[in-house]
C-alpha cells in the first residue's frame with residue numbers, strides 16, 4: 358500500500374475519490390433490462406437467467422421441497438452460528454423501536470407520528486462467488502420486527518438452478534414469504550415492476566454489483582423507494598503504535614477481499630505505524646484464498662500519515678468511510694469527533710467482521726462518501742412515519758388567524774375559507 362506523508366488538506370477530497378466506473382454504458386444496458394422485464398415479465402427473466410446464470414429454469418419460485426432440503430444441507434455448526442447472529446441482530450434492532458408520544462402543540466391541538474411498516478419489501482441477496490446469507494439476516498430481521506407483511510427475496514441461482522442452502526435456511530428464519538431464483542439487474546426490475554410470478558415491492562433493499570446498483574437508482578427515479586445507492590465496499594482504519602499492526606492488516610484485508618474495486622485506507626500519525634502495517638500486509642496477503650482480489654483492491658488503497666489526531670479525524674470525516682475502525686488508545690475521545698461514517702468499530706477487539714456478521718449492528722451501509730448524508734439500514738428503513746393530528750374548536754381558534762393571514766398572503770383563498778368557515782366567519 359502506498360504511504361502518503363502529510364498530504365495538503367486541499368488534496369484530501371481528490372485523494373479519497375473512489376475508483377470511477379463508466380456509468381453511461383452500464384445505464385444504457387440496465388435501462389434495456391428494465392424495459393424488457395417491464396414489458397415481457399417472467400419470459401424476460403427466464404431468458405436472462407439462461408444468458409447470465411447459464412441455466413434455463415422451469416420455475417422462478419423456490420419450491421417447498423427445495424426449502425425443506427436446504428435445512429438438511431446446512432451443517433449444524435453453521436446453523437448455530439446463524440442463530441447467534443440472529444439473536445444479536447434481533448436484539449439490537451428491537452431496541453430501535455421509538456415511542457412516538459403525541460405532542461400537545463397548543464391547547465386543543467394534538468399532533469403525533471406513527472410508525473407503519475411498509476407492506477411489501479424486496480430484498481436482493483447477491484449470490485455467485487460469495488452467497489451472502491448474512492445479508493438475508495441483516496435485511497430480513499428488521500423487516501420482520503417492523504411487521505412488513507410480505508418479504509420478497511430474489512437471489513441468483515447456481516449452475517444447477519439452486520440457491521445456496523444457507524440463503525434458503527436464513528430466508529425461512531426471517532419469514533420470507535416469496536423466494537425467487539433471479540439475480541442481477543433483472544431481479545431488481547422484477548421487484549420494481551412486478552411480473553406474473555413476482556409481486557411488486559414498494560421498497561427494494563440489498564447490495565449488489567454495478568448493474569444491480571444502477572437498476573436500483575434508475576427505479577428510484579421512477580418512484581420505487583430504495584435503501585441507498587450502495588457501491589463497492591470500503592474501510593478506514595485509524596491506528597496508533599499500541600494497535601497490533603497484524604490486527605490492522607487483517608482488518609484491511611478483510612475488506613479488500615470483498616472485491617477488486619474495494620478500497621481500504623490506513624490513517625495514522627506515525628510513519629513507523631504505516632510501515633509496520635505494510636509489512637504485516639505483505640506477510641498475510643499470500644495466505645488468503647482470495648489474495649488476487651485483495652491484491653487488486655490494495656492497488657486502489659493507501660495509507661496517510663498526518664501530524665496530529667485532529668487532522669486524522671478531519672481526514673476521516675472528509676473521506677466519510679462506510680466502515681471506520683478506531684484502534685487507538687484514545688478511541689473514546691476520537692469517537693466523539695466522528696461526523697461522517699457508516700459504522701464505527703472501537704478499540705482493539707472490534708474487527709469489522711464482528712459487525713459484518715454477528716455483533717448486532719447492520720452491515721448494509723452507505724459507501725462512496727454517501728455517509729455524509731445517508732445512514733445504514735435500520736429498523737426505521739422498513740417504516741413509513743405517518744403524521745396524525747386532532748384539533749378541537751378551541752385548538753383551531755388558537756391558530757385560525759395565523760392560517761387565514763398566511764393563506765391570504767399566498768393568495769390561496771380556499772385555504773383561508775376552510776378555516777374561516779369553521780370559525781363562523783366566512
Ligand SMILES: [Zn+2]
Nearest residue numbers: 611612709713
Ligand atoms: Zn466486510
